[in-house]
Amino acid sequence: QVQLVQSGAEVKKPGASVKVSCKASGYTFTSYGISWVRQAPGQGLEWMGWISAYNGNTNYAQKLQGRVTMTTDTSTSTAYMELRSLRSDDTAVYYCARDELDGYKESDYWGQGTLVTVSS
Amino acid sequence: DIQMTQSPSSLSASVGDRVTITCRASQSISSYLNWYQQKPGKAPKLLIYAASSLQSGVPSRFSGSGSGTDFTLTISSLQPEDFATYYCQQSYSTLVTFGQGTRLEIK
Numbered sequence: 001q002v003q004l005v006q007s008g009a010e011v012k013k014p015g016a017s018v019k020v021s022c023k024a025s026g027y028t029f030t031s032y033g034i035s036w037v038r039q040a041p042g043q044g045l046e047w048m049g050w051i052s053a054y055n056g057n058t059n060y061a062q063k064l065q066g067r068v069t070m071t072t073d074t075s076t077s078t079a080y081m082e083l084r085s086l087r088s089d090d091t092a093v094y095y096c097a098r099d100e101l102d103g104y105k106e107s108d109y110w111g112q113g114t115l116v117t118v119s120s
Numbered sequence: 121d122i123q124m125t126q127s128p129s130s131l132s133a134s135v136g137d138r139v140t141i142t143c144r145a146s147q148s149i150s151s152y153l154n155w156y157q158q159k160p161g162k163a164p165k166l167l168i169y170a171a172s173s174l175q176s177g178v179p180s181r182f183s184g185s186g187s188g189t190d191f192t193l194t195i196s197s198l199q200p201e202d203f204a205t206y207y208c209q210q211s212y213s214t215l216v217t218f219g220q221g222t223r224l225e226i227k
Contacts (some may be wrong), residue, residue, distance in 0.1 A: 035216070037164075045156075045164065045207050047216040059214045062121065095163055105211040106154045106169035113163055 002026040004096055004111035011117045012086050019082040020114045022096030029077035030054050033099040035107055036070060036081045038092040046092075051079060054101055086118045122146050122210050126219035132227040137198045141222045143191045143208035152212035155184055155193045158221075159204045167206075168193065200226075 007021040022034060036048040049060040051070040058070050069082045079096055094114045097107035123146035133139050143153065151171040156164040166175045168184035171191055181196040195202055203226050208219040 037218075044221040045158075045209075045218045047209075047218060050214075050216070061215065097164075104152055104154065104170045105216070106166055106175075107156075107164070107209075108166050108169075108175065110163035110165075 002098065002109045004098060004109055006094075006096060006111040006114045009115040009117070011119065013120055014087055014118055016086050016118075017082060017084040018086060018116050019080055020094050020096075020116070022079040022081070022111050024053075024077045024079070024098070027098070029072075030074055031101065033101050033105070034070070034072065034079040035097045035099050037095045037097060037107075039095070039113075040089070040092040043092075048081070048094075050099060050105075052101060053079065083116075086116075088118050090116065091118045092116060121215050122149060122213050122217050124208055124210055124217050124219040126206075126208055126222050128222060129220065130223040130225065132225045133198055134227045135198050135200055139195045139198055139224065141193045141206055141208075141224075143186075143193070143219050145189045145191075145210055145212075148188045149210045149212035151187050152210055153184070153186065153191045154209045154211060155182075156207045156209065157202075157204045158207065164207065198224075 003025045005023045033052045035050045051058045053072045071080045096111040098109040099105045125144045127142045153171045155168040158164045172184045183194045206222045
């Protein structure tokens with residue numbers, strides 16, 4: 001069965017960086033993309049970006065350009081999202097999700113979420 | 121970015137009611153519209169993709185319609201497990217965006 005298992009909760013200070021992992025299993029990793037979505041406490045869903053596990057192509061939300069990097073390790077079927085220069089408003093639950101590479105790019109499987117807390 | 125606007129932002133309804141949630145895009149997105157359900161403390165769940173295609177395993181009381189800029193999610197007969205927050209998402213643009221969400225509460 002398809003599973004996306006994310007790394008554990010993180011507490012970071014303002015200005016630091018965080019790297020969240022998302023390990024995929026149960027499907028051919030390179031046949032799909034991975035999206036990253038975050039949700040601040042009590043708020044809605046915010047799309048952060050997408051990476052193709054096939055060729056590493058990325059698209060990032062404009063507001064995060066320059067602070068976010070998404071990568072994949074096809075040898076371990078793991079996707080990573082690194083966010084730098086953390087601010088208090090980056091406190092959120094971060095989700096990875098599997099996306100179709102083409103077509104409607106719906107996110108059909110999701111990780112369990114990783115809480116990142118940014119606090120001094 | 122393409123803006124997605126859902127209405128209403130919140131909705132109270134009873135078990136057995138028929139409920140419709142609307143999502144409007146700031147420009148035409150063809151049928152590149154997906155709907156998700158999210159319960160507190162849980163990851164979102166895909167309900168509908170390509171505006172009207174039911175995701176495998178999702179009950180048939182959920183349906184989606186629309187194209188261009190105006191879309192709807194309909195729940196034909198509300199069940200207790202349907203009380204949650206619903207989000208639309210456009211995937212027409214490489215810069216994906218979500219609606220702000222519609223919270224469906226028990227009346």
